[in-house]
Amino acid sequence: MLEHEIKVAIAGVGTIASGLLQGIVYFNEYQEKRKNILHPIIGSFKPCDIRIVAAFDVDTDKVGKDISQAIFAPINSTPKFIEVDNKGVIVEKGPVKDGLSDHLKSVITIADGEEIDVVQKLKEAKAELLICAIPSGAEEAVKAYAQAALEAEVAFINCTPTMIACDPSWARKFKKANVCLVGDDLQSQAGGTVLHKGFLDVLKEQGVIIKDTYQLDVAGGLETLNTLDDDRKQYKREVKERTLKQAFKNEINLASGTSDYLEFLGNRRIGHFWIRGEGFMGMPIKIDIRLETLDGPNGAATLIDVIRATKVAINRAGSGPITSICAYGFKAPPVFSDRHNAHKWFAEYLEGIRAE
Ligand SMILES: NC(=O)c1ccc[n+]([C@@H]2O[C@H](COP(=O)([O-])OP(=O)(O)OC[C@H]3O[C@@H](n4cnc5c(N)ncnc54)[C@H](O)[C@@H]3O)[C@@H](O)[C@H]2O)c1
Numbered sequence: 001m002l003e004h005e006i007k008v009a010i011a012g013v014g015t016i017a018s019g020l021l022q023g024i025v026y027f028n029e030y031q032e033k034r035k036n037i038l039h040p041i042i043g044s045f046k047p048c049d050i051r052i053v054a055a056f057d058v059d060t061d062k063v064g065k066d067i068s069q070a071i072f073a074p075i076n077s078t079p080k081f082i083e084v085d086n087k088g089v090i091v092e093k094g095p096v097k098d099g100l101s102d103h104l105k106s107v108i109t110i111a112d113g114e115e116i117d118v119v120q121k122l123k124e125a126k127a128e129l130l131i132c133a134i135p136s137g138a139e140e141a142v143k144a145y146a147q148a149a150l151e152a153e154v155a156f157i158n159c160t161p162t163m164i165a166c167d168p169s170w171a172r173k174f175k176k177a178n179v180c181l182v183g184d185d186l187q188s189q190a191g192g193t194v195l196h197k198g199f200l201d202v203l204k205e206q207g208v209i210i211k212d213t214y215q216l217d218v219a220g221g222l223e224t225l226n227t228l229d230d231d232r233k234q235y236k237r238e239v240k241e242r243t244l245k246q247a248f249k250n251e252i253n254l255a256s257g258t259s260d261y262l263e264f265l266g267n268r269r270i271g272h273f274w275i276r277g278e279g280f281m282g283m284p285i286k287i288d289i290r291l292e293t294l295d296g297p298n299g300a301a302t303l304i305d306v307i308r309a310t311k312v313a314i315n316r317a318g319s320g321p322i323t324s325i326c327a328y329g330f331k332a333p334p335v336f337s338d339r340h341n342a343h344k345w346f347a348e349y350l351e352g353i354r355a356e
Helices: 015-030 118-124 139-152 168-176 192-205 222-226 230-248 295-315 323-329 339-351
Strands: 006-011 050-057 091-093 129-132 155-158 180-182 209-219 253-261 268-278 284-294
Touching: 006 118, 006 295, 015 050, 015 295, 050 118, 050 295, 118 139, 129 139, 129 295, 139 155, 139 168, 155 295, 168 180, 180 295, 180 323, 192 209, 192 230, 192 253, 192 268, 192 284, 192 339, 209 222, 222 253, 230 253, 284 295, 295 323, 295 339, 323 339
Parallel strands: 006 050, 006 129, 050 091, 129 155, 155 180, 209 253
Antiparallel strands: 209 268, 268 284
16 A cells, blocks of 8 residues: 555445546546646645545445446446546445435335445545545435544545535534544536636626526436435525525525436536626626536546545644635535635645644
């Protein structure tokens, strides 16, 4: 094992996991030519320093397989960009709890066999951090993984919208245990939320009064099928809308979320942005934009930065929510900031001039 490796465990071998594993190989192969990420190096770590040491899922098509094969299970819609070598890491059956919504149960069969003891596995694999990338709204399962990370004293990265880093009681528990915590709800590189915020910020900075706006997606990945369940859809929508409302202090009418699942779109996500505002002398302004992206690489680009920054936090013996990393990489951070400030905090944290 190399000294410089970041030993990562992941719960949920889906779209994001596929983007992450392929992204690490991709960066390694093409790093001189096509970086396409903001931070090729973070605290001396490159993406290729990330090593998966344990993986958990519940799907019979993934459990028992090497993670390099599980990420290409047909149910995962992230396309194959690059070959991923065998990792010698077998996907284990994690605690199922409420991981699968009724819609997911119609396409996923739960693997037979016992659920693994996640705490023991994290310790055996010498994992330094656990990424939680299971479906939105799986509150009990997310909390089970957060608790396991605490008990194994492994940093926790919460990609899901379940409130962990934002929840003061979880934040206190991680702080007390001297374990790093980052989240909640990963923000994609060029995702609907970050771009919507960006468009609105520019208009606001230019003195335009924004009246009403929406950003609605249709997509074809598993996560979108999952959010067809009304409760889960509402939950995800509330997190996205809260992010924008914090930025605009409830001054505008807004809607943001995923509006439908279209299987034939596969990993593609089509976002529609609509903004109505008022410029100088009451000039009407209307903006109508369409965005097309792929969920896997979009989420993985941010995650690759977040993992390396969290390793920096671990090396500095950080504990509890690392607010700069949360504000930089997540839609619902414990301390909210606009994008410019979030990037500034992130840079200052990495330079060591900001405490958390
Ligand atoms: N770009 C992105 O993909 C993106 C961006 C922001 C946030 N997120 C969030 O990240 C999370 C994962 O997204 P995804 O697109 O990779 O989802 P996905 O649906 O593609 O994959 C989820 C995986 O979790 C597995 N799973 C279900 N219950 C489990 C359990 N109890 N234990 C272990 N595994 C379990 C499923 O079998 C599946 O393989 C979601 O909560 C999503 O909201 C994703």
